[in-house]
Amino acid sequence: MKTYNINHHFGGIQALNDVSIFCEEGKITGLIGPNGSGKSTLVNVLTNVLHRMHGKVENGKHFARTFQDAKLWSNLTVLESFLMAQKSESWLYSIFHFSSLEEIKSAKEIIERIELTHHTNTKVRNLSYGQRKLVEIGRALSVTNSQILYLDEPFAGLSDISTPLVKDLILEEKKKGKVVLIIEHDMNIIRTLCDYVYVLDAGKVIAEGTPDECLNNKEVKEAYLGL
């Protein structure tokens, strides 16, 4: 997936300023930067949540994503949410579509992986914050034909028990050859998970490279890590 010179502004704020990034298949690309640097805005532009104002994007049609503030279907159960995410369909088809055993089985597999088996039929709104974060991630992983996975701070708010489960799941997506773009503030996670990292500051890419290169970059240390 490639982007060229993406620009986006909200009123007077230039949230993205000529951002060009390149994410490879089968690699996990990290996107880091201080609060308000435009990371979420970039993902929102790439997933058509926001319309980009200038620039060019080359990406696959099928993507899945998580939102920084979980945007869940609160009155559906966990199972229903995952079933819905699997594959979008037209209204006509959907009227006659009753979930098949196969569909339910693959949804349940993911539910098991994120250890929410006891909450399979719980309405999402009755889950705790951490559990909802897991549903957000599980829902994105349920999409069957996605080529790109965008994760906006998936680890924020996760318990220490859930973090390794999610790490494993993300690594599996990488092995499947998907493009994975992950926004994360925890440098340990960036170091262990990412193959390549872009650093955003005030809407500009100020550094890119392997995690170690970026984290040792002087400009990055000043702008982001405050060292």
Place this chain on the structure above:
Amino acid sequence: MDYIIHILIIISIFVPLALSLDLLVGRTGILSITHAGMYGLGAYTTAILTKTYGVSFLTSVAVGILVTVCASYMLSKVLSRLKGDYYTLGSFGANIILFSLFMNLTPLTGGPMGIFNIPQAVIFGIPVTSTLAFLLVSLVFMCLVIIFMQMITTSRFGLIIQAIRDDTLATEVFGYNVKDFKTVAFVISASIASIAGSLYSTYISFIDPSSFTLNESIFMLTMIIIGGFASKRGAIFGAVFVILLPELLRFVGLPDSIAAQLRVAIYGAILMYLMYKKPTGVFGNYTP
């Protein structure tokens, strides 16, 4: 006995109205208040076609559905440009426009005088003459609507419209054409109301615009608010309750003039009590 049959017929017409309104308001989260207008389209189509043109009842129902599908499709396209409260206000306007059409297209609708002597229904060659026979017909209709609602709400369509209600943006991001689903929910809901209208007009054999006012739409909304959103049991309970309440008041022996006002006061009191104690309604499991 006739009195009880009458009440049962009215219930079996209003339960489908409440169920179909709930599909739109409770499940899809579209607060549209023009259901009585759609009900009126069916009622007038059947009245005009069977009386003036001697068309058979079932054909008139089919034409009524067709008219309503077209009208609700266009209406939904127009309203979809409006957001939130403005959508609801727009739907108010739609009901008022339909009402004034019924009122003013005098050559067709009889204007304020309405249409009299609407012929009794003949279904598959069998004339539905007694009220008991009509009750049977309307009960069959009600059961079909309940079965249809059961099917559509348990199908993937049912999940998708609820997802749209809960988070429209997320539903779009997961690839669904939200606009299409909203339009279809609107059209299905309106079509069921139209059939109910056709039944009503042959049953009562007289219609005038007063049955299809904005107030009437709000009356239907009251049913599903009391019963609870996104719940079939709720819609059924709400319709039965709201229709039986004035009859019960009559039983208590209150004169009609007082009962009519007391009725409205009681609805108000119940709604306030529910908002305070149980904002989801009696059976609902969802609060907007």
